[in-house]
Every structure is written in C-alpha cells, then in structure tokens.
Amino acid sequence: MSTSVVPVQAIERRMRGGSQSLLVRDAAGNPYIAKCVGNPQGTRTLVNEWMVSRLLRHLRVSTPEVHALRIDPDIPGSELLEFEIGNRRAPVAPGVHLGSRCPVDPERKAILDFLPRRLMGKVANLSDLLFAFVFDRWVNQVDARQAIYIRERTPAGGTFRVYLIDHGRSFGGTRWELRDGALTGLYHDRSIYQNAGAPAECHSAVDRINALPEESLFSIGNDIPAEWLEPGDREEMTRLLELLSGRRGKLHDTVDRALRQIQRAGIAIPASSQGRRMLSALLLLACLPSSFQLNRLGRIDIEVRGGDDRTPAPALHFIARSRAGQTVNECGIRIWRESSDSDSASKDHVYVLQVYPHDGERAAAEYALVTE
Numbered sequence: 001m002s003t004s005v006v007p008v009q010a011i012e013r014r015m016r017g018g019s020q021s022l023l024v025r026d027a028a029g030n031p032y033i034a035k036c037v038g039n040p041q042g043t044r045t046l047v048n049e050w051m052v053s054r055l056l057r058h059l060r061v062s063t064p065e066v067h068a069l070r071i072d073p074d075i076p077g078s079e080l081l082e083f084e085i086g087n088r089r090a091p092v093a094p095g096v097h098l099g100s101r102c103p104v105d106p107e108r109k110a111i112l113d114f115l116p117r118r119l120m121g122k123v124a125n126l127s128d129l130l131f132a133f134v135f136d137r138w139v140n141q142v143d144a145r146q147a148i149y150i151r152e153r154t155p156a157g158g159t160f161r162v163y164l165i166d167h168g169r170s171f172g173g174t175r176w177e178l179r180d181g182a183l184t185g186l187y188h189d190r191s192i193y194q195n196a197g198a199p200a201e202c203h204s205a206v207d208r209i210n211a212l213p214e215e216s217l218f219s220i221g222n223d224i225p226a227e228w229l230e231p232g233d234r235e236e237m238t239r240l241l242e243l244l245s246g247r248r249g250k251l252h253d254t255v256d257r258a259l260r261q262i263q264r265a266g267i268a269i270p271a272s273s274q275g276r277r278m279l280s281a282l283l284l285l286a287c288l289p290s291s292f293q294l295n296r297l298g299r300i301d302i303e304v305r306g307g308d309d310r311t312p313a314p315a316l317h318f319i320a321r322s323r324a325g326q327t328v329n330e331c332g333i334r335i336w337r338e339s340s341d342s343d344s345a346s347k348d349h350v351y352v353l354q355v356y357p358h359d360g361e362r363a364a365a366e367y368a369l370v371t372e
Helices: 042-060 119-121 127-138 170-175 190-194 198-210 214-216 233-265 271-287 343-347
Strands: 005-014 021-025 030-033 068-071 082-085 087-092 095-101 148-155 157-165 299-303 313-317 336-338 349-357 365-371
Touching: 005 030, 005 095, 021 068, 021 095, 030 042, 030 068, 042 068, 042 095, 042 170, 068 214, 082 271, 095 214, 119 157, 119 233, 127 190, 127 198, 190 198, 198 233
Parallel strands: 005 068
Antiparallel strands: 005 021, 021 030, 030 095, 068 095, 082 087, 148 157, 299 313, 313 365, 336 349, 349 365
C-alpha cells in the first residue's frame, strides 16, 4: 500500500530526547515532531511509533496523528540535520522520515509536559492514562510513559486533554520482543494507579483491546514506508503482530499482577505527610556536599513531629557507620542495609547509605537511617 508523504518546508529547532527529534513545518505551516531514519535510538523506533499510534487511534485513545515526512536538503533550518553521537556528528540523510502532528501550534499555545497532581482531576480524558498502563503491558513498552497536556475550553470551564506520545520503545525497543515481568512503562506520578476505580478501568481497557478486530491489528503495518525497513523486517513484523494477538488472552492476569506490584512498591511520592517528611530528610542528607564531614560530628538526629496523620511519626537518626554488605542501584549510588539480632529485637530498622563520586573508590559521604 502506498503512503502519502508530506513535504517539509522548514526546520525550526531541536527537541529534547534520545531520538534527537526536530520541530518542522509543512507548506501550510502545520507543526510536526520529526523523528529521523538513523537516529541514535534506531530506525525501528519509527516503525514502533507508526504501529502503536495506529493501534491507539483504532482504540479511540488520544495520541497525535503520524505521517510520513519528506525532508529535502537545503530547506530553511537544514543545518540542524545531524545527530550528535558521542563526540562525533552524523548527517541526517534526506528522504522519508516520521512526523507526529502537533495537536496545537507550540508557538501559539502551550504544550505542557506534565501537570501538578492537584490539576490532574481537570483532565477530561484522564482514563486514557490508565488505558496506557494496560496498553503498555500489552506492547512491552520499556520506557516511562510519556504524555503531554493541552488546555481546552469547554462549556463547563477550563480543562485539559492528555495525549499519549513517544512510543518508540514499545515492543522492547529495537529488539522487537514481547516480555512480561518488569514493571516498566509507568507514568511518573504513580498516584493515578491508586485510585479506587483504577482496577475496574484497567480491566475495561483489557476488554477494549480484546475486542479489537484481527484485521485492524494486522493492518497497522501495511503502509509503513519501505525506507524504514531492513531486509527481513516485514516477516519480523508479522511474527510480532501474531505474538501481540496471542498475548490478549492473558492480559487480565498480566494487569492484575502489575497492579499488585505497584501496591507493593508504593508510589514515587508518599501519600502520607509522614512518608513525605521521611523522604525529604533522606534526600536532603543524600544531597549534602562531599565537603560536609559527617564523620567528625558522629551523629545527627532528626525528629519528625506533627502533621495530620493519626499515627505518631517515627524519629529519624542519621549515624556515621562503617559499611557491612553492599548493593549498587542503577543510579550509581551504593546503598547498604545493616541488620542484626539486636535490631530485630528492638524493632528498629537500620539502613546505611554511602554516596560515591563517579570517579572515586572511597565514599564521599556515609549515613545510616534508624527508624524507631
């Protein structure tokens, strides 16, 4: 099937993100976010964007339209047609690339990357974010869930609409594989998953996905531009869609398991004021400069009181200690947890935190947290 291609008339600026996308315009001045063949995340991410956007629109979920864009050399802004890869620059080849049509002109109306929690209730289609939680389990989205917000006027007053964006890391990214298990593809504000009605909405989303006709599922890749595909990719896409169709039968169980994982993990920002104060104290001490010599002081006690919680707040004691065992997280921060029979008997929990510089073998700062 042939694909209509929109000629790009001007390149305006670079955008944030690993794909190094560009804000471009067509002859009518319509804005697009262009992702280019050969970008640092891989050309298959263009295919992923195309297929997922088509799927979401079949499922009546708010997401920008995708189009094939033709970018020719020597158009205004063509000096931006290059990728930064490490210490070198690689040119963007002229030809057919992918464009996500901006819902509004970003030069005339604000496009918001996030909303504060207190405004989330004003999002007219907030259910689309919960749908994305289910959808991302289905398509193995391995990146965090990205969304934008646009203010829309309605007879009831000002409100917002959310659009799901950035689907290039679906299907495991360029690996084109479907796996279960890891709790990926989550929106940064996990409180949306703790609403009492969230499980029912999630299972309703599963029913919508299961009701998607097979012909709609298998047609989403028919008009992908040939310039984005390597030899054998068509066969790989067919295999991927067959697996995607088969995964629908166990999606209810997958969603139940993921919701339980979120409940066990908690949310990124604690819901209780006590939890927020504890997190603030930890972050404050973790961010102290290395010139702050905690070991000279021996001990810092921070007592947390007050708040609107019914249960009394624990006392927090940060103590300089020697290390016991170690665990390194993905952020490069080494975290030690210390426990002993005496700790267990007193029902205290001791956590030792050591922060290392990127280029050093010795800890720049070391703390222990005792909750009583």
